[in-house]
Amino acid sequence: MDPPDGLPIDADRCLELSGERFGALLARVGRRLGAYLDTLESQPAWHPDGGDEAARAVAGAPLPEGAADVEQALDLLFERLVPTGFQTAGPGYLAFIPGGGLPEAAVADLISGVLNRYVGVWAAAPGLAQLETTVVRWFCDLMGYPPTSGGFLTPGGSLANWSAVVTARRCRLGDETAGGVLYASDQAHHSVVKAALLAGFAPEQVRRVPSDDAFRMRVDALTEAIATDRAAGLRPFLVCATAGTTNTGAVDDLNAVADVALTDGLWLHIDAAYGGFFTLTERGTTALAGIERADSVTLDPHKGLFLPYGTGCLLTRDLADLRRTHSIAADYMPAMQDGQERVDFCEISPELSRDCRGLRVWLPIVLHGIGPFRENLDEKLDLARWAADALGAVEGIELVAAPQLSLLAFRIAGEGEDTERLNRALLERVNARRRFYITPTILGGRFTLRICVLSFRTHFERVRECVEAVVEETAALLKQRPAP
Numbered sequence: 001m002d003p004p005d006g007l008p009i010d011a012d013r014c015l016e017l018s019g020e021r022f023g024a025l026l027a028r029v030g031r032r033l034g035a036y037l038d039t040l041e042s043q044p045a046w047h048p049d050g051g052d053e054a055a056r057a058v059a060g061a062p063l064p065e066g067a068a069d070v071e072q073a074l075d076l077l078f079e080r081l082v083p084t085g086f087q088t089a090g091p092g093y094l095a096f097i098p099g100g101g102l103p104e105a106a107v108a109d110l111i112s113g114v115l116n117r118y119v120g121v122w123a124a125a126p127g128l129a130q131l132e133t134t135v136v137r138w139f140c141d142l143m144g145y146p147p148t149s150g151g152f153l154t155p156g157g158s159l160a161n162w163s164a165v166v167t168a169r170r171c172r173l174g175d176e177t178a179g180g181v182l183y184a185s186d187q188a189h190h191s192v193v194k195a196a197l198l199a200g201f202a203p204e205q206v207r208r209v210p211s212d213d214a215f216r217m218r219v220d221a222l223t224e225a226i227a228t229d230r231a232a233g234l235r236p237f238l239v240c241a242t243a244g245t246t247n248t249g250a251v252d253d254l255n256a257v258a259d260v261a262l263t264d265g266l267w268l269h270i271d272a273a274y275g276g277f278f279t280l281t282e283r284g285t286t287a288l289a290g291i292e293r294a295d296s297v298t299l300d301p302h303k304g305l306f307l308p309y310g311t312g313c314l315l316t317r318d319l320a321d322l323r324r325t326h327s328i329a330a331d332y333m334p335a336m337q338d339g340q341e342r343v344d345f346c347e348i349s350p351e352l353s354r355d356c357r358g359l360r361v362w363l364p365i366v367l368h369g370i371g372p373f374r375e376n377l378d379e380k381l382d383l384a385r386w387a388a389d390a391l392g393a394v395e396g397i398e399l400v401a402a403p404q405l406s407l408l409a410f411r412i413a414g415e416g417e418d419t420e421r422l423n424r425a426l427l428e429r430v431n432a433r434r435r436f437y438i439t440p441t442i443l444g445g446r447f448t449l450r451i452c453v454l455s456f457r458t459h460f461e462r463v464r465e466c467v468e469a470v471v472e473e474t475a476a477l478l479k480q481r482p483a484p
């Protein structure tokens with residue numbers, strides 16, 4: 001049969017890259033990325049200038065009809081777009097909660113992108129889907145979860161928290177959300193509140209429980225709030241504890257919160273996006289005692305496992321809870337598996353088509369073994385402890401939050417507007433060196449600086465340099481302070 005008019009026999013196949021051309025493209029990209037990796041140590045920790053210019057270089061670009069030159073496209077990317085903003089991959093990134101960026105995970109992404117296998121349904125790629133189930137099982141074991149547990153990888157902690165709230169809602173409130181109330185401390189991450197709103201709750205259905213002097217949820221206040229709400233005819237259904245807050249790294253008393261949840265019949269979710277992987281260390285296991293009692297746990301492998309952004313995880317003690325929440329049948333779908341081991345991710349999570357996230361977790365772990373991850377996390381605990389001791393010993397500096405994990409908060413001591421101004425100036429001066437990037441927060445109504453050590457590329461020399469900068473700039477600023 002001849003093709004109909006207008007349909008060419010020799011169709012344009014330029015989208016079908018040959019192995020050779022693919023290798024050549026990779027070689028070009030590999031050279032750029034290699035240079036990037038090799039200069040990370042000396043690159044500025046942040047680039048405050050040039051953001052607008054970089055954005056303008058691509059903003060409003062017309063949809064190109066023809067092909068661009070590869071080198072020109074890579075020049076635009078690597079020379080104009082990449083060097084702006086925060087250098088989140090470098091050793092000087094001590095801001096917020098640092099992410100990782102292990103290159104082995106990027107190689108895994110390359111593999112899964114080229115393979116382009118479908119992992120939303122087990123039967124479509126049993127081996128690759130199983131990789132994700134396997135890494136999830138490792139994480140469940142790490143949390144001390146029973147064999148009934150399970151979970152899935154998410155694009156991050158925010159979406160894991162959202163799925164946790166949705167699952168708690170389904171399992172504890174059924175179809176009726178009216179009167180439902182959920183509890184999280186005033187230090188909980190804002191994604192928990194966002195999750196509640198996205199799950200259909202009104203702001204007044206979210207209680208922010210006050211925290212104590214160590215920034216941990218006050219369990220007495222939690223108990224009281226639940227009792228008050230019950231007496232008012234409301235339906236308390238979920239408490240979210242935090243294992244490593246973003247402000248100070250505080251870990252709630254997980255056992256005490258679990259006791260309350262058990263007594264009052266609430267779902268216990270633990271947001272361990274930052275702190276969860278410290279359970280690889282002895283100190284972390286002690287700090288997070290009780291995590292195994294949670295109904296669900298959020299982890300962020302792109303934080304404590306040093307993976308690239310876009311890797312989160314939600315675990316539940318009982319995989320059946322995820323299935324009950326997410327499973328919806330459709331005529332065009334293939335038969336689903338049942339049982340614990342063979343998981344169809346579309347049945348236990350909100351997504352259908354999705355990337356092969358298991359591979360980006362699995363490959364770095366099998367290539368290194370878990371030992372270096374544990375050692376790195378132990379080192380970060382030591383570095384934060386060292387920095388806190390060093391800063392706490394300096395006259396004029398107040399340690400506001402000692403590290404419970406690898407995060408500390410401090411400020412120039414004192415009250416009043418002058419001290420606020422000095423602290424803002426301290427932040428500016430330290431960051432102006434561009435060797436580190438640290439970010440502030442407000443604690444007890446006061447402007448406070450924080451250092452979070454979590455990047456696998458951050459070691460003693462850089463933390464010492466940062467502490468020395470804080471000490472020098474504090475001394476300079478205190479000289480300017482008017483005598484009392």
Ligand SMILES: Cc1ncc(COP(=O)(O)O)c(C=O)c1O
Nearest residue numbers: 097156157158189191246273274
């Ligand atoms: C404690 C905590 N929970 C949740 C999140 C949100 O995670 P993600 O940024 O991966 O969405 C963060 C982010 O830093 C966090 O620190």
